[in-house]
Amino acid sequence: MEINIMHGEQLVFALNGRLDTVTSNELLDAFAKEEVKEEMVIVDMKDLEYISSAGLRALLAMKKELVQKGKSFEVHNLNSVCKEVFKVTGFVNILTVK
Amino acid sequence: MKRRFPILAKVFILGIGVSILTAGTAVIISYLNQRQRSEETLINNIDNSLSQIEYVFTESSDSSIYLDSLTNIRNYVEGKYDKSVDKKLEDCASFEEFANYYIEKYPWIYPHDRYGLVFKEEADFKVQYYSVLNLLNYSQISSAGRSVFLSFTDNTNTMVMLADSRQTNIKLDHLDSFFHVPGSYYEIKDSDYFIDNQHEKHYGYILDGYRTRFTRIYKPGGSDTDADVLATIYIEYDLTQVEQDSLEILRKELLVLGFSSLALVGIYMLFSYLLFVRNINKLSAVSGEISQRLNNKNMNQAIVVPIRSNDEMKVLSDSLIEMQDAIINYVDIIHKEAEERERNNAELLVASKIQLDSLPKNIFEDNNVSLRSYIKTAKEVGGDFYDYFYLDDHHLVTLISDVSGKGIPASLFMMKGKELIKSALQSYTSLVTAINSVNNMLTKNNEELLFITSFIGIIDFKKNEIRYVNAGQEKPYIISKDGVHKLDGEANIVLGVEENYQFIEESHPFNKDDILFMFTDGLNESINKEREEFGYQRIEDNLKDIGDLSLDNVIERINHSLESFVGDEDQFDDVTMIIVKNKDKELSLHYDKKDYSIITEIVDEFNKSFPDLSEGTKAQAGIIVDETVNNLISYEKREDLVIDVVFKVTSEGLLIRFVSNGDDYDPFVNHQEKYLEEFHSEIKEGGFGLSIIKDFAKSYSYKYKENHSIIDIIIEQ
Structure with a gap:
């Protein structure tokens, strides 16, 4: 999985590939390394093939940490499979999806 | 063991015996003489007195x-x-x-x-x-x-x-x-x-x-x-007085003779010791030393035999020296022979490896076919062989053979036969023509009268049929929807014995999902302690109800059944099996490492093998693989976890099957409860995964069979 990180008004993690058991730690590692100055963090799933429950867990962990710091977290550009995953697990209610 | 009776003891007893005999005789003779002399003296005196008294009465x-x-x-x-x-x-x-x-x-x-x-x-x-x-x-x-x-x-x-x-x-x-x-x-x-x-x-x-x-x-x-x-x-x-006097003399003589006899026996024993016993002891010490050196494998130098006498003992000693030399020579020869044998064994091992290396690998997978082979040779260099290769993109040759005889000659003949069959099949368009040609070539110059039994089949994946020639080989089994049955037909003759023999070619449908099981007689003729053969029935029984098993599992199942049947008996013939499945667009993957990285490999292989599927289906399949394999690896305690994953496009949709040797645990049971609990605690995983699977799946099932857990998930294509 490729992760492109863009700083600006928001901190964007653009994912390419699959966010699953094997790769979710890559996202968490990348997130841990970044100093979050921005008020908002966005995970862009435009080029993501799919996300599995392990990926959801990684997103949840990111959100928990940001909320503690008083920052907001959003997930953007879900494809239909990812949307289905978010829906069936109830993550649409937990995370801000756009 | 017989008690030891030393020479000196025998000499002693013999000497005493001879002394008693000679001295006794001498003493008895002496006694008789003495007695007679005394009696005569007495009688002379009496006769003189009688004469005197007569003289007094008649002449004085x-x-x-x-x-x-x-x-x-x-x-x-x-x-x-x-x-x-x-x-x-x-x-x-x-x-x-x-x-x-x-x-x-x-x-x-x-x-x-x-x-x-x-x-x-x-x-x-x-x-x-x-x-x-x-x-x-x-x-x-x-x-x-x-x-x-x-x-x-x-x-x-x-x-x-x-x-x-x-x-x-x-x-x-x-x-x-x-x-x-x-x-x-x-x-x-x-x-x-x-x-x-x-x-x-x-x-x-x-x-x-x-x-x-x-x-x-x-x-x-x-x-x-x-x-x-x-x-x-x-x-x-009174004669008793005479006797008493003689006995007195006898007693003295006996005393003297006894002492001299004892001295004589002593001298005999001394000479016996010097002449025999001493030398015999030396010789036995030497032969004892030889035995010990032989035991210690240290017999490379002659031992000095210290006999200086010039009699028969010397002859014995000389023959011991000769024997020693012969032993040293012999030991040397044995050493050389052992080295030679070791070299031969090493060469045989190399030959065996070359032979096994010449066989194609025992796992083959592509879009058309799943193939597994198994060979277990009875001797280092066996007579069984198998082969498979494509003639073009939809004709697969698969063959199994057994060469008469064992060891190097059979092995060489096998290599020859294998290459001839392959090149003939690649040269001729007709199977039977190719086999006729191979037979003629093998028959020529076959001085050793070796022969090959062989089943040669060509699977056509477009027509979904198998054409085959059976040259005296065991009839394979076809496992199809209709059950298990033998691929009957003309047995023909074996290859390499009759020139210009016209082989008969036959054909049989070989549909998608059908399985061909080929084997050599080493399997059905394996015997147990009671000299019973493993037989065809046991093979057939093992081939029944294999719908859910991977080909590896089928081979495993037969081997397990064979091992428990044969027990400790020696294997006397090669056992070879090939199992071929006409795949219905199927991908079988086999992993024996407990590592999350296999998830990536599985999904990559799947994407490569099924390029025509929609992105959505592929994504769903990827998520299902991730959730299921993650589950299997996370919750299974055993380290030697083996996971087989099969992807197969069926009329119902895409079947994804996970077969593992893990515990009997049904992931679909009590899911709801777990799911809710995990949902509320927000962070636990597993429950989410299963709810995703259930959502995607058109149908799902779990069963535990022959120590394997089998999860089937079908998703919409």
Whole structure:
């Protein structure tokens, strides 16, 4: 999985590939390394093939940490499979999806 | 074990035996000689005394006086003795009783204080009697006889006592013989006579247990006949004394001979030791050393045999030296042979590896086919082989063969056969033409008369059929929707024995999902302890209901069944199996590492194999693989976890099957409860995954079969 990180008004993690058991730690590692100055963090799933429950867990962990710091977290550009995953697990209610 | 009986002990016993025999003989002879000599001396003395006494009575100047006295004495006793006085000495308790009996019966005798029992007569007669007694007494002393006595024999052969030398100076209670009583008599019996073989002329009587010698005194002017005998003079002698003297000498001789015999035996033993025992001990020490060195595999140098003698021991020692040299030579040869054998074994191992390497790998997968092979050789270099290869993109050749014989020759013939079949099939368009050609080539120059049994099949994946030639090989099984059945048909003959034989080719449908199982006779002819064959029925049983099993599992199942059937028995033939499945667009993946990284590999392989599927289906499949494999790896404790994943496009949709050797745990049970709990605690995983799977799946199932958990998930295509 490729992760492109863009700083600006928001901190964007653009994912390419699959966010699953094997790769979710890559996202968490990348997130841990970044100093979050921005008020908002966005995970862009435009080029993501799919996300599995392990990926959801990684997103949840990111959100928990940001909320503690008083920052907001959003997930953007879900494809239909990812949307289905978010829906069936109830993550649409937990995370801000756009 | 027999008890040891050393040579020296035998020599000792032998020496003692010989000594006893020789010394004993010598002593007995010596004793007999001694005895005879003593007896002769005694008898000579007695005979001399008899001659002297005879001289006194017949030829001396006083002979007339003595003869006159003797005549008077005889006449007196002859006139007085009474046969009615017949009490015998043996009837009396003592001689005294006997004597008193006579004193009572014969009033003419009385006990004299010096001359025993004598006559009560006038002085002249007494003087005559005493002079005769003195003469007898003197004769007894000079002869060394026991007694000298005088008697006459009457016409009834009765000996009547006249006088006895022992009467002088003997008290009545000391008398011990009837002879001491004048007038007592004794009836001579035939058994009293004895003839001395050594001295024929001198015979006598055994009287009172003693021998006697005698001489006769004849009446004056009478003839030398029995009738004119006046009296007989007897000298009684005792041979026991002679015997006692001889025995004394014998005792001394025995002592001397015993000591000298012992010394002789000692010398024998010493020589036996020096000549035999010492050398034998040395030789046995050497041969013991040889044995020890042989045991220690250290026999490369001769041991010195220290025998200096020049007799048969030397011969024995020389042959031991020769034997040693022969052993050293032999050991050397054995060493070389062992090295040679080791080299041969190493070469055989290499040959075996080359042979096995020449066989294609035992797993083959592509879009058309799943293939697994198994071979277990009985010897290092076996006679079984198999092969598979594509002729073009939809014709797959698969063959299984068994070469007659074992070892290197069979192996070489097999290589030849394998290459010939492959090149023939690649050259000819017709299967049967190719096989006819292979047969002809194998038959030529086949001096060893080796042959190959072979089943050669060509699977056509477009027509979904198999064309095959069976050259004397076991008939394979086809496993299809209709069940398990043998691929019957013409058996033909084996390859390599008959030139220009026309093989018959046959065909059989081989549809998608059908399985072909080929094997060599090593499988069905494997025997157990009871000499029963594994047989076709057991193979068939193992091939039934394999719908859910991977091909690896089928091979495993048959092997397991074979092993438990055969037990500890040796494998005597190669066992080879090939199982081929006509895949219905199927991907089978096999992993035996417990690592999350296999998830990426599985999804990549799947995407590569099914490029035509929609992105959505592929994404769903990827998520299902991730969730399920993650689950299997996370919750399974065993480290040797094996996971098989099968993707297959069916009429229902895309089937994803996960087969693992993990615990029997149904992930679809109690999901709801778990899901809710995990949802509320927000962070736990597993529950989410399963809810995703359930959402995507058109259908899902779980079962546990033959130690494998099987999860089937079908998603919309």
